[in-house]
Amino acid sequence: MxxxxxxxxxxxxxxxxxxxxxxxxxxxxxxxxxxxxxxxxxxxxxxxxxxxxxxxxxxxxxxxxxxxxxxxxxxxxxxxxxxxSADLSPWANHVLEEAVKTLRSAGVTDSEIRIAFKASMDNQNNTTKRNGD
Known part of the structure; x- marks a missing residue:
């Protein structure tokens, strides 16, 4: 290889x-x-x-x-x-693109989206660590 x-x-x-x-x-x-x-x-x-x-x-x-x-x-x-063979990237990109589109149409700024995304990832990571996963 x-x-x-x-x-x-x-x-x-x-x-x-x-x-x-x-x-x-x-x-x-x-x-x-x-x-x-x-x-x-x-x-x-x-x-x-x-x-x-x-x-x-x-x-x-x-x-x-x-x-x-x-x-x-x-x-x-x-x-x-x-x-x-499993690649979930295209699906994940599609889901995130739809979420960004929805947030932008509601007037949320790119900066607010980035902050919310980071907070969501941090919350998810903390939840996973607490649950022992």
Whole structure:
């Protein structure tokens, strides 16, 4: 699997990494059980910050595309192929666009929308943490 990060793209680096790993799974360039490089190794190879790779790995693990087995390493999840094909981004974008359209038609400013969005995300994150999810 070859990963190429383009710092000129508007897409965040961690998102580029996620999409390339998912695409490698879909193309069967990597398969269930294959080992992935450590966070440190991949960050060095790509010349990016360790936190960038850690964020990508965390999100891939959340989506059951990869699995971390403690000190043994990170591996492709057994259900990675099925979990790599799901992309909710278009749906999420549509829902948010409709919400923004509704708010703007009610006279809410872009600044107020951004503040409300951040507050909603913060509230949701706090609720999730309290519930132990």
């Amino acid at each position: 070859k990963v190429v990060i383009d710092i000129e793209k508007t897409e965040p680096l961690f998102a580029q990494l996620i999409s390339q790993i998912k695409q490698a799974v879909m193309d069967e360039a990597i398969i269930a059980g294959d080992a992935l490089p450590s966070i440190r190794q991949l960050a060095n190879d790509l010349d990016v910050n360790n936190k960038t790779v850690a964020k990508a790995y965390k999100l891939l693990e959340r989506d059951n595309v990869i699995v971390t087995k403690g000190y043994r390493g990170t591996f492709v999840h057994p259900d990675a192929k099925a979990n790599s």
